[in-house]
Amino acid sequence: MSQDGDVKVLKVTLIIGAVISFVYGFGFLFVPGLLVSLSGTNPVEFGWLRWSGGVIIALGIGCLMVSSKPEKQGIFVTSMALANLFAGLGMLYSWIMQEYSGATWFIALPTCLLLVLSGLLWWGRGQAKGIL
Known part of the structure; x- marks a missing residue:
């Protein structure tokens, strides 16, 4: 397989991760009340959700940056794979x-997204190990 083919899975996965990060990040940062009402849980102080939205958006930006030039970015890819794995396992628990x-559905959807994304990042990391 060519080097471009080796990194294709990783690049696509990072772009998918960025899109998911932007959706959840903008939701937590700008409309946390809507997310709380959709979840069907008790209201919480929105400040506890807004800061995480900013962090999630920053991770999404990082995913986009690395997807455009993944060379020597193994630490970022591994960190993102671990972050998604631990977050998914925490939600599953x-x-x-x-x-x-x-x-x-409000816990099932992100749990599945996080665990699948983690698996895809590990797979993409393995495929692209020659450049990471």
Whole structure:
């Protein structure tokens, strides 16, 4: 497989990760009340959600930057794969242990997205190891 083919999975996964990050990040940063009402849980102080929106948006920007030039960016890719894995496992644990009392789809969707994205990042990392 050519070098371009080796990094294709990684580049596409990083772009998908960026899109997901922007959707959730802008939601948490600008309309946290809407997300809370969609979740069906008790209202919370929005300040606790807004800061995470900024962090998520920054990670999305990082994904876009690395997708355009992934050479020697193995640390970022590994960090993102681990972040998605740990976040997904944390949400899965909360879901299984019934710590979450809101709408099921509101925890199921991000849990699945995070775990699938982590798997794709690990796969893309393995495929592109020659340039990372």
